[in-house]
Amino acid sequence: MINQNFISQCKIIFGHENVLTDKAELLTYSYDATAGIPREIPSLVVFPQNTKQIQELIFLARQTKTPIYPRGAGTCLSGGPVPLSKGVVVSFQKMNKIVEIDADNLTATVQPGVIIADLNTAVAKYGLIYPPDPGSMATATIGGSVAENSGGLRGLKYGVTKHYIMGMEVVMPTGEIFRFGGKTVKNVTAYDFTHLFVGSEGTLGIITEIICKLIPSPKYHRVLIAFFDKLENAGKTVTDIIRNHVIPATLEIMDKVTIQTVENYAKIGLPTDVEALLLIEVDGMGKDSVEWEAKTCLKIIQQNNGKPKIAETDAEKDSLWTARRAALPALAQVKPATILEDATVPRTFLVDMLIAIQNIAKKYNLMIGTFGHAGDGNLHPTILVDPTDKDEMDRLHKAVDEIFEKALSLGGTLSGEHGIGVAKLKYLRSEIGRSGIDTIRRIKQALDPDNILNPGKLVPMED
Amino acid sequence: MTKTVFDDIETLKKELIRCMKCGNCMAVCPVYNVEKKESSVARGKIALGEAVLSNAINIDDETLIKLIFNCLLCKSCMMACPSGVRFDRIILGLRAAIFKKKGLPFIKKALFGLLKNPEMFDKGMKAFAALQGLFLKSEGEKKRTPKGFLKGISQRFDAQFILPELSRESFRDRISEIIQVEKSQTIAIFFTGCSVNYLYPEVGDDLIYVLKKNNVTVITPKNQNCCGMPVLVHGDIETARELARKNIDAFENTKAQQIVTVCGSCGSALKNEYPILLERTFYEEKAKKWANRVYDISTFLLKAIQLKPPKGRVELKITYHDSCHLRKSMKVFNEPRQLLKSLPGITFVEMKKPDACCGSGGSYHLTNVDTSLKIAKTKTEDIKTTEADVVCTGCPACMMEIFESLHRFKGISNVIHTVSLLAQSYKSEKDEKKN
Ligand SMILES: Cc1cc2nc3c(=O)[nH]c(=O)nc-3n(C[C@H](O)[C@H](O)[C@H](O)COP(=O)(O)OP(=O)(O)OC[C@H]3O[C@@H](n4cnc5c(N)ncnc54)[C@H](O)[C@@H]3O)c2cc1C
Numbered sequence A: 001m002i003n004q005n006f007i008s009q010c011k012i013i014f015g016h017e018n019v020l021t022d023k024a025e026l027l028t029y030s031y032d033a034t035a036g037i038p039r040e041i042p043s044l045v046v047f048p049q050n051t052k053q054i055q056e057l058i059f060l061a062r063q064t065k066t067p068i069y070p071r072g073a074g075t076c077l078s079g080g081p082v083p084l085s086k087g088v089v090v091s092f093q094k095m096n097k098i099v100e101i102d103a104d105n106l107t108a109t110v111q112p113g114v115i116i117a118d119l120n121t122a123v124a125k126y127g128l129i130y131p132p133d134p135g136s137m138a139t140a141t142i143g144g145s146v147a148e149n150s151g152g153l154r155g156l157k158y159g160v161t162k163h164y165i166m167g168m169e170v171v172m173p174t175g176e177i178f179r180f181g182g183k184t185v186k187n188v189t190a191y192d193f194t195h196l197f198v199g200s201e202g203t204l205g206i207i208t209e210i211i212c213k214l215i216p217s218p219k220y221h222r223v224l225i226a227f228f229d230k231l232e233n234a235g236k237t238v239t240d241i242i243r244n245h246v247i248p249a250t251l252e253i254m255d256k257v258t259i260q261t262v263e264n265y266a267k268i269g270l271p272t273d274v275e276a277l278l279l280i281e282v283d284g285m286g287k288d289s290v291e292w293e294a295k296t297c298l299k300i301i302q303q304n305n306g307k308p309k310i311a312e313t314d315a316e317k318d319s320l321w322t323a324r325r326a327a328l329p330a331l332a333q334v335k336p337a338t339i340l341e342d343a344t345v346p347r348t349f350l351v352d353m354l355i356a357i358q359n360i361a362k363k364y365n366l367m368i369g370t371f372g373h374a375g376d377g378n379l380h381p382t383i384l385v386d387p388t389d390k391d392e393m394d395r396l397h398k399a400v401d402e403i404f405e406k407a408l409s410l411g412g413t414l415s416g417e418h419g420i421g422v423a424k425l426k427y428l429r430s431e432i433g434r435s436g437i438d439t440i441r442r443i444k445q446a447l448d449p450d451n452i453l454n455p456g457k458l459v460p461m462e463d
Numbered sequence B: 001m002t003k004t005v006f007d008d009i010e011t012l013k014k015e016l017i018r019c020m021k022c023g024n025c026m027a028v029c030p031v032y033n034v035e036k037k038e039s040s041v042a043r044g045k046i047a048l049g050e051a052v053l054s055n056a057i058n059i060d061d062e063t064l065i066k067l068i069f070n071c072l073l074c075k076s077c078m079m080a081c082p083s084g085v086r087f088d089r090i091i092l093g094l095r096a097a098i099f100k101k102k103g104l105p106f107i108k109k110a111l112f113g114l115l116k117n118p119e120m121f122d123k124g125m126k127a128f129a130a131l132q133g134l135f136l137k138s139e140g141e142k143k144r145t146p147k148g149f150l151k152g153i154s155q156r157f158d159a160q161f162i163l164p165e166l167s168r169e170s171f172r173d174r175i176s177e178i179i180q181v182e183k184s185q186t187i188a189i190f191f192t193g194c195s196v197n198y199l200y201p202e203v204g205d206d207l208i209y210v211l212k213k214n215n216v217t218v219i220t221p222k223n224q225n226c227c228g229m230p231v232l233v234h235g236d237i238e239t240a241r242e243l244a245r246k247n248i249d250a251f252e253n254t255k256a257q258q259i260v261t262v263c264g265s266c267g268s269a270l271k272n273e274y275p276i277l278l279e280r281t282f283y284e285e286k287a288k289k290w291a292n293r294v295y296d297i298s299t300f301l302l303k304a305i306q307l308k309p310p311k312g313r314v315e316l317k318i319t320y321h322d323s324c325h326l327r328k329s330m331k332v333f334n335e336p337r338q339l340l341k342s343l344p345g346i347t348f349v350e351m352k353k354p355d356a357c358c359g360s361g362g363s364y365h366l367t368n369v370d371t372s373l374k375i376a377k378t379k380t381e382d383i384k385t386t387e388a389d390v391v392c393t394g395c396p397a398c399m400m401e402i403f404e405s406l407h408r409f410k411g412i413s414n415v416i417h418t419v420s421l422l423a424q425s426y427k428s429e430k431d432e433k434k435n
């Protein structure tokens, strides 16, 4: 565990100014963005600036069996960076250099603390983008989003973080520095380590450098919004669009509760008597093809009795997006606490899932606004509660259990993008089964025999 | 009388609980952007408030005090917050609780504790207080602080440090209390604020000039005081309340319809802080009434009266810096731009992040020198890129900070108050006619 000697060693490794030991400072590393999970104050926070320092820390931690918790911006929604067993928080906020942008190979090499939006600003000069765009991209780090395999608003067309990671440098829990992957599009040497470490939630190794894939920035964009009197019609529109071979970059849905709350908060003139709205953005390199996609969407919306509106100017485009951007802020104003889930189902069961959530809300007398990435079947039922109301909190937990149960019964998953962490650990077995639990444990034990890296997350150590 | 966040720290609970720890504030907090520490940003400070309330840490913990004072009160976090957390109340409430428990000397020691020359700091605080208008009128009005005296007080007062020259005679000493005009459109109070009164009297002159041109009768009450912001931000609520009441009395003694300010901090104190400070007291209604009548000079000209547009040519390339309190507290940002762009001869260029803090933060630039200098450097670089002749802004505190950092980081632009440029245009109308 951590004693005075451990702290002095850390000060030698990282430098005085990069080690926090005062209680007041440590208190601010006891949480992430997840509501309703336990907090714990770490014994120490360190700010690495290079890989070597992390290796030295691992050696020190192994000798003393000290838990290590990597942390990016702490915007995780499943408890990933919370230091459950005290130990050391390794904050990557100061290890945030863009090492290289290679416009010809379409890659960027970055340190883990680079903020996603900053990478996009940097590559914009070359007419390129790094597509994964979680709602938190203005604050979240590349390291954290790689560890969580974050999704985003344009996942339907462009995929999620795992599709844009080509290689990494990792400090293993046993202290070795391991580099794999690279700038080549093709690479089948050894196991596909990249996909093992993407989404590993800080439990298998500490990521110290990342090679990201970039793509040319789409030149043309069209944005549409559509209102529906029936959920079924909105759901059918989603499947019809795909069936007609249009893959929009963004295909977002908001339910009635969310629409009403947004209108109440932002007063942007949304109709409050509709059951759902869809926000659609199509983009691409060719003007004609983008126009064709927009027209096709328009036709499908009309065939399904939706009321569409298409943005003609940039200002109009922005105003259509306002509704979606306001969803979380508006819901968050209603009650003190906001529980944001991310159960995900196959696209074709979108409507079934939405209706199930509405029934669960009624059954447990809870306010649930649902919005999310309709095209991905990835919904964000947002449950609004008052944590001081014990009875309401009880009903909340029951409702969450039922939401997960329903998602799994429809062939979906516990988490589309926020991760398991601690928040969903108890549900893990119901999705991956006994054999899954055994496998995940064996992987963890093989790579982290001392269980020092982010213990208590993702891998259930006891039944 | 029910309790407010300033009187009872328990009342902060309902403010703290609104924070959902989303971290959105990290994207905009100038302090966090430099320090990259969780305690630098609103989310971390809110967690500290929660810890105080749950007795996980004491309010007089020395590190905690430093962290709670490591904030510019720029309110950028509030603009980015999806849950509408009222961070200004939280931070001021915590500071008030610290002040109540420990008093000002302790806070000063905690903040100025790192100074090279500790015996200087009491003198320093006095000098500094005079600069900031910390003293009530009777004590501080005529005192002047020679620049050499400041050496050793803060690391910021190094060889690079420059200040606008302190004026011999304060603005209010030399201006007549009532300036009556013919065909008066309205009667307005000029709330000068300490910076204009002591450091930038010419901004006061320019304001009077502009108001006269627009047929506005101006009352500059002699018995107005410091707005109270400098004491409020140190948690000295009682002094802030006293200043607020005195100022409101001074306003009540006039027949004025409006109050005009040329300082974002003063304006936001009158507009947003007084009603909170005097909540649930005898003065509450009066505070609210005057809060509704406060205008920054730019909104006053465009919204409260019939403007006589300035027509004289001003051949300058200018850029505009949004004072945090003017933009994020008073919500004024369109009007100054509209006025400046309307001046004949002006070339207006926006800098990269016009609403990024300049690094001043009241006494912050003296107590947290390293962070403040880094914030100031970024601002200066953004200004330099515009290659503007002049940076305009609506707040004397920003003028002072930008003036200093442009000198330090080798910028070429001049710093000027928006109202001074308007006055310049009116004045060159006259010259053009003569020619
Ligand atoms: C308002 C809001 C909106 C959001 N929107 C989305 C969204 O649209 N899509 C989505 O997928 N998520 C979303 N999220 C969740 C969250 O922002 C993402 O999971 C994000 O990528 C986390 O990044 P971070 O830097 O904050 O990581 P942290 O929260 O600090 O850490 C996340 C995990 O990564 C590990 N980790 C961090 N750095 C390293 C490293 N260098 N090496 C190894 N492990 C590491 C940590 O131990 C932890 O387990 C949202 C969150 C909020 C608050």
Ligand code: SF4
Pocket: B018, B019, B020, B021, B022, B023, B024, B025, B026, B042, B043, B046, B077, B080, B081, B082, B083, B084, B085, B087
């Ligand atoms: S943006 Fe608001 S709700 Fe989010 S962490 Fe900051 S203060 Fe809390």
Ligand code: SF4
Pocket: B028, B029, B030, B031, B032, B040, B041, B042, B070, B071, B072, B073, B074, B075, B076, B077, B078, B087
């Ligand atoms: S007021 Fe400004 S400095 Fe203080 S926490 Fe908010 S953004 Fe940061």
